[in-house]
Structures are given as structure tokens and as C-alpha cells.
Amino acid sequence: MISQKAKYALRALVVLARADAQKALFISDIADEQNIPKKFLEQILLDLKREGIVMSRRGKMGGYLLLKPADEITFGEVLRLIDGPIASLPCLSKIAYRRCEDCESEETCEIRHVFHRVANVTRGVLDGTTIADCLAYGKASPIAAVLEG
Amino acid sequence: MISQKAKYALRALVVLARADAQKALFISDIADEQNIPKKFLEQILLDLKREGIVMSRRGKMGGYLLLKPADEITFGEVLRLIDGPIASLPCLSKIAYRRCEDCESEETCEIRHVFHRVANVTRGVLDGTTIADCLAYGKASPIAAVLEG
DNA sequence: TCGATACACGATTAATTCAGTCGTGATTGT
């Protein structure tokens, strides 16, 4: 299960991607549209900003807008930022490798090879899917959802 | 990341699968071989027993043995039992479906279709891999690990 | 220049989960 925070982050990015690329959106507008607690979303957008995915303007007429093009923001990137490693075992993580303490060696670990395959297929989907791939979905065009069944 | 508990469960099952099918193993022997806290493993084996995956004998000369054949115990089955759903979203879980509270509808959810694909490929691996597929690995035959690279 | 509106950011919190540990009881082979 991904965290609630990651879910909010992804949906906020979709909203930003759907908006006019030049026009900043208020936190409160995004929060209202997606039923996200405003203060929590504020925190999330700050994380995304530090990572260079979005930018913000302060003051009246401020708000948030995408810094990276929507088709260059992958699900994998966002999930790693918010939830941490995608791999099921610390010894398989790219961004936060850690040896399993209880494990004698990675070569003879009985289960590592299985989760290595899991990590590969999962990364295949998450690093191969971008925010732009979600634009057809959502309030704007409920019809699009039918396409996938 | 899977839990430590799930990791222990899978490795304990591999140990049981490697043993003589008729001979019960003590909790303490499995715990020692895999560096698992004994009391914690006791709890885990009870879970696996309730599920019908292993059985136990009490008293002196007691111990645990597999109830199901190793090639019929899938990773998916064990992970669902110990860690819960494999799906990344509650609304995609087979064993514990729950509607996402903050989500208007599943048809128009902007991110659901992506995690549906993730769930499919993950299940493909986890439900398609059994404890028997791990027998070549581990202490018994460190050479086998080389085969995969 | 003033004030309303927006983002910035650290601190705090309640609830839950994780990873065990403890203690006692029941069963069985010798």
C-alpha cells in the first residue's frame, strides 16, 4: 500500500498538469478539488518543490505550478520522494540500499531473487508511467476511463 | 517494503521445505539457522498453522512440518497472510477491498489505473513463485545462486 | 503604505503499526 500522502501528491500533480501551464493554482483550490486536507497538501507541495517538480509564487495571486513537464514526471520519482524505496527489501533498493541484518549473504539469500523480479516489474510500470498519462482521467473527462475498461 | 515478519515467514518455510517431509523441526532450530528471534518465530508459525500451510506436533520430539507441498505455497499467499493486501491501493485489493474515502469514483480516479497495472504484474510474480522455487538457494547450495547471476 | 491573501516551515499530536518480549499453560515422549 502506498501512503495517503503519496496518493495526494500524485493527484495534486495531475491537477497542476491539467491547468494552464502559466497559471498558478492555489493550494486551497487543489485541496478542494481532490478532498485533500489543505495544511497537509501544503506540506506535500513543499516536498515536491524542494525536489524541483513544482514551483511556487507567494503573496496574493500566488500559487503553485509545474516546473517539470508532466510527461517527464514519473510515478516512480514521486513515490520514491514521498514513500521511499520501491523495492520490497532494503538490499534491493536503488535509492536507499541497506544490507539485511539477519541475512548471511545476498548471493545465498533464499528469497532475494524473487523480490528482485518483483522490483524489476514494478519499476517497469512506475518509472514508465508519467503524470501526463493520467490527464485523460478525472472529472474533466469521465469518458476516457471507459477506454481501459 | 515487506515486513520483517513476512521475510521470516518465507525463510522459515524454505527451511521446512528443505527438511525431510516426515521429520518435524524445532522452532529453535529454524530460528537459529535463519537468525530469527525464537518467540517471534513461534508467533509466525502459529499464523502459518492457522492458515493450514504448516502443522505442528507438541511435546518432546514435537516441532513443525509443512502441511502443503512446497510447490503449492506461493509467495503471494504468504505475504497476504502476514502483511495483508499486495495491491498499492485499498480499492484494488482482492482480499480486503475498501473504497478510497477521498476518491470520487473509481472510474474517474486519476491514478487507479496505474496501480492496477502495478498490482497485476506484482501478482504475476508473487502468485507464480512458490517456496519450492527457492530450494536451490541458501546455505545448502551456495553454488546455485551463481546460476542466476 | 496598508492590509488582505497566499505560501513557508518548524513543532506538536493522536492513532496505528512493527518488532519483538514475557509469562503462563497445555501436550507429549521417556
Added chain:
DNA sequence: ACAATCACGACTGAATTAATCGTGTATCGA
């Protein structure tokens, strides 16, 4: 009877999750 083994509920400390609170800073428009 005794020792070894599993059974099982209760407990615990640390970490994580999902927020909330409060104050500060920037900016626009009148």
C-alpha cells in the same frame, strides 16, 4: 513424574502516519 516442546494472550518501546497548530514572510492592489 519430568523435561522439552508448542500454545497463546498480554504487554511494550520505537517508529511511522496523517494530520493540525501557530507564527512568520512575501506580494498585490487600493
